[in-house]
Amino acid sequence: MEIPRDDNFNIDIAKVKAAITPKTKIIFVTNPNNPTGNLTPQKDIVTLLDTGVPVVVDEAYYEFSRQTIMPLIGKYENLIVLRTFSKWAGLAGLRVGYGVFPEAIADFILRIKIPYNVNVAAQVAVGESLRDVDYLLASVQKLIAERERLAAQLQKISWLRVYPTQSNFIFCRVQNINAKDLHKQLQMKGILVRYFDQPRIQDCIRFSVGKPEHTDALIKTLREIGG
C-alpha cells in the first residue's frame, strides 16, 4: 500500500503503525519525498524502525536536504539507506547509486543481485565525481540558494500554493487554473515541468530548480499565463 500522508504530505506515523500486519515485509520512505519535497523528521523514522519492520530510506536528494538517517545504520538491524549519484553529481543518465545495509541484509542482497555490475562509464564518472566533490557540492549550494529565490518568487503568485521543500524541486498546488492546462501551456513556451495525473496531486505541478535565468524565464511565463 502507499504510505499514508496528511494534507501537507507528512507521513501519518500512527496510520503507518496501524497498517502493519504480520505480512508487512517492508516500509519504504522517500526522504525528502518526491515529488513533494518535504522531509520526514528523524524521530518519525525512528518510530518506524522501532516496529522491527525493515525500513528502506531513499535519500536520493540528501545532498539538498542535508538531513540523514545514516548514523543509525549499525544501531538498527532493520535500516537500509539508499543514495544516488543521479542528482547531486548529475549522473542520472548513467544509472549509478549505492545502498548501505546491515551486514546480514547485505549478504541476502548479494545472493539475489543480478550478475552484472555497474556499467564502466558510470564507474569512471563516479571516480571523477569523487575526485571533484568540492566543486559538485558547491554547485549544490548554488542550487539550494536558487531554490530559495525561486520559492520566494513563486510565493508571490497568488494562484500557487508553494509547499516547503528540502529537495532540488518545488511542488505547488495550482489554485485557479487547471494544472494540466498550465503544464501544456508551459510546454508550448518551451518550459518543461512535471505534472502527475494521479489522485491527490492532480492540481499540482513540480518545478525543478535551474539556473537564475531559468527562474526568471519561468516566473515571467507564469505571470503571462495566470497573472
Add this chain to the structure above:
Amino acid sequence: MEIPRDDNFNIDIAKVKAAITPKTKIIFVTNPNNPTGNLTPQKDIVTLLDTGVPVVVDEAYYEFSRQTIMPLIGKYENLIVLRTFSKWAGLAGLRVGYGVFPEAIADFILRIKIPYNVNVAAQVAVGESLRDVDYLLASVQKLIAERERLAAQLQKISWLRVYPTQSNFIFCRVQNINAKDLHKQLQMKGILVRYFDQPRIQDCIRFSVGKPEHTDALIKTLREIGG
C-alpha cells in the same frame, strides 16, 4: 533445473521433453552455448517450441555462429530471442542488449520492467556501433578466422580435447594435467583464461579468441607447461 545435455554438451531433447510438467514456466536455451560453444540445431529448438512452453533463446554469440531462430518470431507465440552488443560490438562494459518478443509477451515485459532505461553512454555507443556495422562485422570475421587457427593449434596438443565451437571462445577438456592448476599456471604467466569449478566441467578450460599474437603466446605457453 539445468537443461540436460549429453557428453558433447548437446541438449538431450527427449530428456527435456520428459522433464516438462504443468509447473514448467520456461525453457532457456543458450545458443551457441556458453561456456562450451556448441550449437543446438534449429529442428531441436522447434521441437521445444512445439511443446507450447515459452522458449527463450539467448543468441549472445549469434554474430559468431550466424545461425538464428529469429525468423520464427511471429510464427511461434512462445518464442523469445535475446541478443547483446556485448560480444560482436565490444560493449560488454556498457550493459546493453535487446530482446525480440511476441507482442503479447512484450506487453507483459513492459509492465514488470524497471522504470529506468538503458544508460546514455550505452545509447550513444549503440548508435555509433550501428553506424559502423560493416567495420565491426569485419572484425568478427577476423576473429572467426583466428578461432579456426587457434582451434587447429590446440588440436595438436595431445593433452587437450578441443570441443567444436561456433562462438568467440574454445572449450577444452584438459587430460593429463589438472585444469585448475593449468588455469593458475597460465595466470602466473599473464594469460587469463576461464576455469569453472563446477560439476561436469571441472577438468575443462575456456579460451577466448584474441589477436594472432595472443594465439601464438598462448600456444607457446601451453607447450612450455604441458609439452
